[in-house]
Amino acid sequence: MSVTDELLANNADYAARFSGPLPLPPAKHVAVLACMDARINVYGVLGLKEGEAHVIRNAGGVVTEDEIRSLAISQRLLGTTEIILIHHTDCGMLTFTDDGFKKSIQEDVGVKPSWAAEAFGDLDDDVRQSIARIKNSPFIPEKDSVRGFVFDVATGKLNEVA
Amino acid sequence: MSVTDELLANNADYAARFSGPLPLPPAKHVAVLACMDARINVYGVLGLKEGEAHVIRNAGGVVTEDEIRSLAISQRLLGTTEIILIHHTDCGMLTFTDDGFKKSIQEDVGVKPSWAAEAFGDLDDDVRQSIARIKNSPFIPEKDSVRGFVFDVATGKLNEVA
Numbered sequence: 463m464s465v466t467d468e469l470l471a472n473n474a475d476y477a478a479r480f481s482g483p484l485p486l487p488p489a490k491h492v493a494v495l496a497c498m499d500a501r502i503n504v505y506g507v508l509g510l511k512e513g514e515a516h517v518i519r520n521a522g523g524v525v526t527e528d529e530i531r532s533l534a535i536s537q538r539l540l541g542t543t544e545i546i547l548i549h550h551t552d553c554g555m556l557t558f559t560d561d562g563f564k565k566s567i568q569e570d571v572g573v574k575p576s577w578a579a580e581a582f583g584d585l586d587d588d589v590r591q592s593i594a595r596i597k598n599s600p601f602i603p604e605k606d607s608v609r610g611f612v613f614d615v616a617t618g619k620l621n622e623v624a
Numbered sequence: 625m626s627v628t629d630e631l632l633a634n635n636a637d638y639a640a641r642f643s644g645p646l647p648l649p650p651a652k653h654v655a656v657l658a659c660m661d662a663r664i665n666v667y668g669v670l671g672l673k674e675g676e677a678h679v680i681r682n683a684g685g686v687v688t689e690d691e692i693r694s695l696a697i698s699q700r701l702l703g704t705t706e707i708i709l710i711h712h713t714d715c716g717m718l719t720f721t722d723d724g725f726k727k728s729i730q731e732d733v734g735v736k737p738s739w740a741a742e743a744f745g746d747l748d749d750d751v752r753q754s755i756a757r758i759k760n761s762p763f764i765p766e767k768d769s770v771r772g773f774v775f776d777v778a779t780g781k782l783n784e785v786a
Contacts, residue, residue, distance in 0.1 A: 469652075483777045504679075
C-alpha cells in the first residue's frame with residue numbers, strides 16, 4: 463500500500479466526522495502565506511478552523527508571481543483583507559544556493575530551469591523581502607495588514623519580524 | 625484587535641502544547657498540492673501529523689512554474705516521492721474567466737497582469753491538466769505516484785479523478 467492509499471484511508475475517518483458545507487469566502491478575511499515545510503500545520507499553529515482563512519504555501523513561503531496571483535484572487539474575488547506571512551527556523555531554503563541547485567538539475571537532466579529557486583540566506587531578511595514584494599504589487603489592493611513571522615520549529619511559537 | 629492579533633493569541637496556546645523539533649525531511653515522503661480554499665484543512669483531510677508531508681497551496685491548486693519549483697525542491701532536496709493533488713467542489717476558480725479577471729484589474733489600477741489567472745471550467749479536467757504539467761516537467765524526478773482528487777466540501781470526502 464502506498465502512502466497515498468494510507469492517507470486516503472485517513473480521509474474516510476475525516477469524512478465520517480465532517481459537517482459541511484461551509485461558505486466559500488474565508489470567514490476571517492485572512493490569507494496566510496507559509497512555507498510548505500511539513501512541520502508547519504497552519505491550521506494548528508494559528509488555531510484556524512475550516513472555512514476561516516485562505517492558505518497559500520510553497521517552498522520557502524516566498525512571494526513570486528504565483529503568490530501574487532493567489533493573493534489577488536483572494537482579495538479581489540473573495541474579500542480577504544489581512545495577510546500573514548510565515549517562514550520558519552531550520553528551513554531547507556537556507557541550505558542551498560540558486561546557482562548550485564540549478565546546476566545540479568542541469569547536470570542531471572540536461573535542462574537548466576529558467577526560474578529562480580528562491581533560496582535565501584537570512585530568514586528575517588526574506589520575510590521583509592516578501593512583504594516588500596507584496597507592497598510593491600499593483601494587483602494586491604489591501605496592504606494595511608501585511609505582517610511577517612518566523613515559526614520556531616523547536617517551540618511552536620510565531621515570532622514577528624520587525 | 626485585528627484578526628491577525630487574534631490568531632497570534634491562538635498561537636500561544638498551540639506553543640504551550642507543542643513538542644518539537646521534528647526532522648526537516650517529510651516523514652511520509654509525500655508532497656500535497658491543494659487549492660488555498662479555506663475549507664480544505666489538508667492536515668485534517670488526510671489525517672496528517674506535523675512533520676509528515678510537504679503542503680503546497682495556491683488559488684485552484686494549479687501547477688504553474690512556482691509549483692514546479694516547490695515540487696523540484698521537495699523531491700530533489702528533501703526526498704519526497706509521491707504527489708497528491710487536491711481540487712474541490714464549489715471552487716472559486718470556476719466562477720470567473722482569465723479575460724474578465726484581468727480586464728477588471730486593468731480597469732481598476734491601469735495595469736494588466738502579465739500572468740495567467742488559471743481559472744478553469746471543469747474540475748476533473750483541471751486535475752488532469754495539473755497531472756499532465758507535472759508529468760511533462762523535466763525537473764520532477766519522481767512521477768510514478770502522481771494522483772489527483774476532488775475534495776467534496778459538502779461531505780469531506782476525496783474522490784479520485786481517473
